[in-house]
Amino acid sequence: MTTNYLTIMMKHFEHMNIEVAAAAETILNATSLKDREDVYDCNRFLFVKEGEGKLIVQDKEIPLAKGMFCVLLSGMSHRIALDPDEELTLQWCHFRASYEDRDLYRTLKIPFHISIRDEQATSAHFGRLFEELAQDKLTSRLRIKAIMLELISDYLDNLPIMTKDGAPTEDLQKIDMVLKYIDDHLADNITVENLAKQVYLHPNYFIVFFKGILGYSPIQYVNQRRMETAKSLLLQPECNVSAVAGKVGMQIYYFSRMFKAHTGLTPSRYRKQSATFVAAGNLSSEGEGKQK
Structure with missing residues (x-):
């Protein structure tokens, strides 16, 4: 699976x-x-x-x-x-x-x-x-x-790792291709037209097709993946906010505004808060190790 x-x-x-x-x-x-x-x-x-x-x-x-x-x-x-x-x-x-x-x-x-x-x-x-x-x-x-x-x-x-019902359906293969394309091109300007071309569908039909399976419009899904990816990147010390914005294909001012709308925190505040939690977790683990 x-x-x-x-x-x-x-x-x-x-x-x-x-x-x-x-x-x-x-x-x-x-x-x-x-x-x-x-x-x-x-x-x-x-x-x-x-x-x-x-x-x-x-x-x-x-x-x-x-x-x-x-x-x-x-x-x-x-x-x-x-x-x-x-x-x-x-x-x-x-x-x-x-x-x-x-x-x-x-x-x-x-x-x-x-x-x-x-x-x-x-x-x-x-x-x-x-x-x-x-x-x-x-x-x-x-x-x-x-x-x-x-x-x-x-x-x-508890679902099995692989289904036993043969190859994925054509619709599932199409969606799989689109999701992989999105993850591989988050730093690029992704449009509905780009996505529809990947599976040879008219953009208007593609929007209906995509939302019927994912529950989101294509662009809503792209933005959500960008925010999920950004949260992971902000945990990496070598990635500053500007670098993270670039990696998810957004101008920093627009990225900061969308990230705050998505999480309730600015990217800098999220990064600082997450670093505090990680540090606290490491101290707790070290303390447990010493007790043992």
């Missing part, structure tokens, strides 16, 4: 608003299951806390075991099957997302089931989700959203 692949997913999920409709922990056995296909008008998270069984979805039979995490999109027909001697403890939630594009999921080839390495942590996130849903506090909705983002992060952290 390439870094740009991850970039596309991160930008997608950053823009996604989530509403949880229901969540619970359920113990299933063969007699409690109805032998029918289920189709929901919401998305489902299914996490196997204990036990074994089978998930039948998209004409595939997926073995369910402890630590298996499944994401089923709305409208995806599926059913769970258990042998007479099997029992399954599932933690689940039903949710809707305001920023959802099924074609995007197909483009990214995100698998709908993975094995979680840190089972206890993911199970604990579900437990906190159940607790917050039972509350009626002012902050409950914010906490629920935070927990859902934790669960999504668990899923993404």
Whole structure:
């Protein structure tokens, strides 16, 4: 899985608003299951806390075991099957997302089931989700959203290094080329026309194409990458503010103004503050080493 692949997913999920409709922990056995296909008008998270069984979805039979995490999109027909001697403890939630594009999921080839390495942590996130849903506090909705983002992060952290579904789609290859071009030319004057030429698209269509996958317009994304790169460069002692501005292709006065709008700090203040944190961290590490 390439870094740009991850970039596309991160930008997608950053823009996604989530509403949880229901969540619970359920113990299933063969007699409690109805032998029918289920189709929901919401998305489902299914996490196997204990036990074994089978998930039948998209004409595939997926073995369910402890630590298996499944994401089923709305409208995806599926059913769970258990042998007479099997029992399954599932933690689940039903949710809707305001920023959802099924074609995007197909483009990214995100698998709908993975094995979680840190089972206890993911199970604990579900437990906190159940607790917050039972509350009626002012902050409950914010906490629920935070927990859902934790669960999504668990899923993404455990994705396989490479997908097994073959080569990337044509759209993904195009976006990958554009993202690499941007990173290689941050010091240059990047225009929509430049980017569209890389994938042989009309500029107007390219803007729609790019935003549909990344969630940002091309120029918004370029500026964000410049600010992210600038933050890293400002941590390097040999790079002064003027040099950093040049490396990200901006005049220093415009760079300073955009950087402050992005971080709330001037480049010089950010550099000084970061250096203070680094120094404090080094002193703390030295102190721990001496104690040992």
